[in-house]
Amino acid sequence: MRHLHIRTPRRRVIGALAAGLLCTTGLAAPALAAPTAEPAAPTLADGLALTPPMGFNNWNSTHCRAEFNESMVEGIADLFVDKGLKDAGYQYVNLDDCWALPARDADGKLVPDPVRFPHGIKAVADYVHAKGLKLGIYTSAGTKTCNSAGFPGALGHEYSDAQQFADWGVDYLKYDNCNNQGVDAKLRYTTMRDALKATGRPIVYSICEWGENKPWEWASDVGHLWRTTGDISDSWGSMLSILKQNLPLSAHAGPGHWNDPDMLEVGNGGMTDTEYRTHFSMWSVMAAPLLIGSDLRKASDATFDVLGNKEVIAVDQDPLGKQGTVLSSEGGRWVVAKEMKDGSRAVALFNETGSPQHIATTARAAGLPEAGAYTLRDLWQHRSYNTAGTIAATVPAHGTVLVRVSAGGRWATRPPAVELGLDGSPLVQAGRTAALTSKVTDLGRTPATHLSVTLAGPAGWTVKAISPTTAGLLPTGRSLRTKWQVTAPGSTATGSYDLTLRARYRSLTGTRVESVLPLKATVVVAPPAGVSSLGDLPWLSTTNGWGPVERNTSNGESAAGDGRPITLGGVEFAKGLGVHAESAVEYYTGAACETVTADVGVDDEKGARGTVAFEIWADGTKVASTGVLTNAMPAQPVTADVSGAQVVRLVVTDGGDGIDSDHADWADAKLMC
Incomplete structure (x- = not known):
């Protein structure tokens, strides 16, 4: 990608120099690399970062804009206190790039920008410290930082800069990787470690070399945390790619030495509330x-x-x-378990896909001992239940159910856990009646009593039950299935609409429980007969790693409509889809189509960069794949039999190396119905 004037999600370093590179900061799960059996070398043993650092960094929201200044930083410190974030554990208020002037002073010292920080960094640190918080700062292990303006880096100035930071009262250093002049990474980062130690001030040390040299294998006695990936951006595809790169590295994390998949994007506006909850849940399960x-x-x-x-x-x-x-991660249905000090397990049921999914495991699979029953705490609902051992949920698209499960305990005082679900994907053609089946299953050791279930749709829709909606007693492992007829008015436009499945029941002790599953019904139109270009057809949904999916052009840059002609190996195509890994594009095919064909590859606009893999899925089954493709390869033909499928999904993954200029084309993509 062409990145202009500001840092945006980093793309892979080419060659020995890291000059100008960035470090601020699909739906089918690929095979995960096996973690190394042995963790990295001994930790720094200085008592710092015994739990993952919590705080704030300005880059994702402000970049180098003028609003990044003394007033903002102090305002964030105020909000940490006023909004309860300090009490929740957040400590560090961190400055990123652009806090300094472009040149050192006559003594070779760093100079804070007098416009942004008129009272200097020490005054800001004093303000933050007075709130009971800590201050962090940024520089690069190179001659200049990563911003295009080229602020001074610390390469060759490590001891002087570290002492300045200590004198100012800095508590945290983020040390970037740009303009490193080809100097060995381990040497550069170890030098700054020694410089920080020489100051005598306890400073948490964040190594930000993007995972280029596998710091998890050598940095546990160099820094307290190390970036494992390129930069995150505020999109589902970016977050998903980074999540998948960080998950296999669990053996290398522990008190004082943490894998760092980059900062949180929660609240920046590029993802839904559901996706942000997934982001926060999965970062927490990864001890990030x-x-x-x-x-x-x-x-x-x-x-x-x-x-x-x-x-x-x-x-x-x-x-x-x-x-x-x-x-497990089959079909984009992820189960991730985290051992806790009290013997419980935190379990994340994460749905990577674009439709609701039943995701299940057991307490035993999560590592808990055999028990007659277990206590299950839903960490987003803030409710406790009992379970006979099954941990399961119907998880909304891109959602995560996060629970904490413990053996025994006071499970008998808790109501039974139930799972609400809907068989199939609720696809509705306007003016026609669709048949749906809901299911409520008792997962508890005790029965649910006085169970009733309702399904509600948008105003004007007709939702009618045609089988029983109540059960006096629902024993362990049993389900109440209810058939429904759902009709959207004939004038309903295509798109997604809210459905709400609700179950009300009681425990044996009389506790009343209401469980709600929000769902999406999608109003669709039947695909046209004959051969159609997918670049011209309406899609059900899209996700993309950088910018939007483009019709009949390449991915281009981050804005909609900025693509170029689709070009693979010097051959230009008039039709198709321009995407960027991680990407997924879903089409409704209504069991009326037979074949998808396309020529696929990495678009020429990225020169020699980009590695991707293409997949075609039919109703949750992978029916075609290419393996990893690079820009050096010509367009590859791909054909898939999608006969009988209600939904066809076109997926592009990152080829296993992160979203690195992964501009991918579904050139001349056609659907035959």
Whole structure:
């Protein structure tokens, strides 16, 4: 990609120099690399960062704009206190790039920008410290920082710069990787470690070399945390790609040495509330640093609700310091379990796909001992239940159910857990009646009593039950299935509409429980007969790693409509889809289509960069794939039999190396119906 004047999600370093590179900061799950059996070398043993650092960094929300200044930083510190974030565990208020002048002074010292920080960095540190918080700062392990303006880096000035930071009262250093002049990474980062230690001030040391040299294998006695990936951006595809790169590295994390998949994007506006809850849940299960990347002065109540969820934060901050491990990931249905110091397990049921999914595991699979029953705590609902051992939920698209499960305990005082679900995907043609079946299943050791279920649709829709909606007693493992007829008015436009499945029941002790599953019904139109270009057809949904999916052009840059002609290996195509990994485009085919064909590859606009893999899915089954393709390869033909499928999904993954200039084309993509 062409990145102009500001840092945006980093793309892979080419060659020995890291000059000008960036470090601020699909739906089918690929095979995960096996974690190394042995963790990295001994930790720094200085008592710092015994749990993952929590705080704020301005870059994701402000970049180098003028609003990044003394007033903003002090305002964030105020909000940490006023909004309860300090009480929730957030400590560090961190400055990113652009805080300094472009040149050192006559003595070779760094000079804070007098416009942004008229009272200097020490005054800001004093203000932050007075709030009971800590201050962080940024520089690069190179001759200049990563911003295009080229602020001074610390390469060759490590001891002087470290002493300045200590004299100012800095408590945290983020040390970037740009303009490193090809100097060995381990040498550069170790030199700054020694310089920080020489100051005598306790400073948490964040190594930000993007995972280029596998710092998880050598940096546990160099820094307290290390970036494992390129930069995150505020999109589902970016977050998903980074999540997948960080998950396999669980063996290397622990107290004082953490895998860092980059800062939080929660509240910046590029994802839905559901996706932000997934982001926060999965970062916590991975024992990742929690550094807020949104401008809290403009944050919504929903953003504060996510960032301030103390039960989820407790998973991240558990003193045992275990990173969660993947138990399963088939079909984009992820189960990740994290051992906790009290013997319980935090379990994330994460749905990568674009439709609701039943995701299940057991307490035994999560590592808990055999028990007659278990206590299950839902960390977003803030409710406790009992379970006979099954941990299951119907998880909304891109959603995560996060629970904490313990053996025994006071399970008998808790109501039974139930799972609400809907068979199939609720696809509705306007003016026609669709048949749906809901299911309520008792997962508890005790029965649910006085059970009733309702399904509600938008105003004007008709929703009618045609089988029983109540059960006097629902024993362990049994389900109440209810058939429904759902009709959208004939004038209903295509798109997604809210459905709400609701179950009300009682425990044996009389506790009343209401469980709600929000769902989406999608109003669709039948695909046209014959051969159609997918670039011209309406889609059900899209996700993309950078910018939007483009019709009949390449991905281009981040704005809609900025693509170029689709070009693969010098051949130009008039029709198709321009995407960027991680990407998924879904089409309704209504069991009326037979074949999808396309020529696929990495678009020529990225020169020699980009590695991707293409997949075609029919109703949750992979029916075609290419393996990893690079820009050096010509267009590859792909054909898939999608006969009988209600939904066809075109997926592009990152080829296993992160979203690195992964501009991918479904050239001349056609659907035959």
